[in-house]
Ligand SMILES: Nc1nc2c(ncn2[C@@H]2O[C@H](COP(=O)(O)OP(=O)(O)OP(=O)(O)O)[C@@H](O)[C@H]2O)c(=O)[nH]1
């Protein structure tokens with residue numbers, strides 16, 4: 340929609356991988372191999388997105404787009420756990436809508452309130468050390484898990500900008516021309532009234548620090564408050580602006596008197612909503628390049644009920660006076676008490692993407708070209724954490740596949756000697772004699 344103006348960014352977030360579990364053994368005198376004592380790996384760091392009231396744009400993401408949390412530390416001998424990977428917080432302005440796509444489904448979360456947090460990417464679990472794998476028949480397990488990979492997602496951020504400054508005036512006064520010279524916006528400009536049919540927004544920059552969003556709305560005419568012309572629909576777009584630039588055609592090109600124009604527009608604003616007429620106004624006396632405007636200037640300065648500092652002659656078409664106008668607007672914006680920003684509330688519950696609940700034991704078997712693919716939360720995690728160089732770990736996967744009914748389901752589906760089964764990124768070869776290798 341033409342009246343929406345968004346700041347957008349796409350970032351990638353990667354949570355930390357879990358640390359690997361250790362497969363170590365106690366050293367004892369005279370015993371070449373003591374009991375297993377390998378500790379677990381630590382969990383990888385999560386990535387959170389946090390709504391920070393100090394921010395109001397997504398501009399900082401043009402400099403940095405990739406975010407990765409720390410990996411968990413590996414487990415050590417003597418049952419020492421690996422350290423947790425540090426979590427990472429990525430700051431966004433309140434009001435940012437964030438989206439990601441997981442397994443073909445798009446999820447959306449609105450970080451509306453200051454302090455709201457989204458667990459955007461979950462850190463991987465630490466791998467188990469070999470202390471967990473002793474059984475009565477297996478005293479010296481050479482099994483330790485790898486850490487689980489962290490979640491890795493592309494996230495789209497979208498922030499709806501609200502105009503700080505509204506341009507009002509009669510049709511043809513030069514509002515769109517002004518917007519086109521103070522921002523990158525390219526609104527249609529033409530020498531007839533009602534050129535602008537939809538509000539346009541642009542980001543204006545003044546000096547090094549002041550940036551604000553300016554809305555150019557369709558021209559107002561007498562009766563706009565009551566629905567005449569196009570202006571009425573769009574008056575609501577200036578309701579939330581903090582400063583109004585009132586553009587007056589000082590040359591009276593269309594045969595009206597600029598002083599009347601000024602009073603009429605303010606009367607429309609007042610009738611639509613009295614507060615609008617009281618909003619800080621900077622008046623741009625436009626088309627100063629025309630002799631008629633020069634002639635009117637002295638009278639307008641004398642008769643307009645506007646303070647001298649807020650009455651600025653310009654020629655939008657040649658940019659004359661435009662810098663001065665914008666500096667004054669920036670000044671007025673700064674004078675206003677910034678709407679007290681609610682402080683960040685850190686007691687809000689942490690949001691999640693809201694993925695559907697699934698039974699981790701559920702699995703599904705699909706064909707993938709020549710191969711078979713097994714999907715399932717638990718089996719995929721197990722395989723991702725398995726060190727296939729350890730024969731005992733491979734045995735363990737086989738046992739889980741059998742116990743979970745996955746082997747039977749594969750055989751029933753037609754699995755044959757020599758077929759390849761894919762689980763996550765792992766390829767396994769089925770051999771009837773050894774089962775998986
Ligand atoms: N001479 C002169 N003409 C100008 C100046 N600024 C705008 N114009 C002309 O005035 C006409 C109207 O300009 P727009 O910017 O389209 O006016 P608008 O206020 O957006 O008009 P609507 O969208 O119809 O409400 C165009 O022909 C512009 O070229 C100026 O500083 N000097």
Ligand SMILES: [Mg+2]
Pocket residue numbers: 514515516526527528534535555557558
């Ligand atoms: Mg216009």
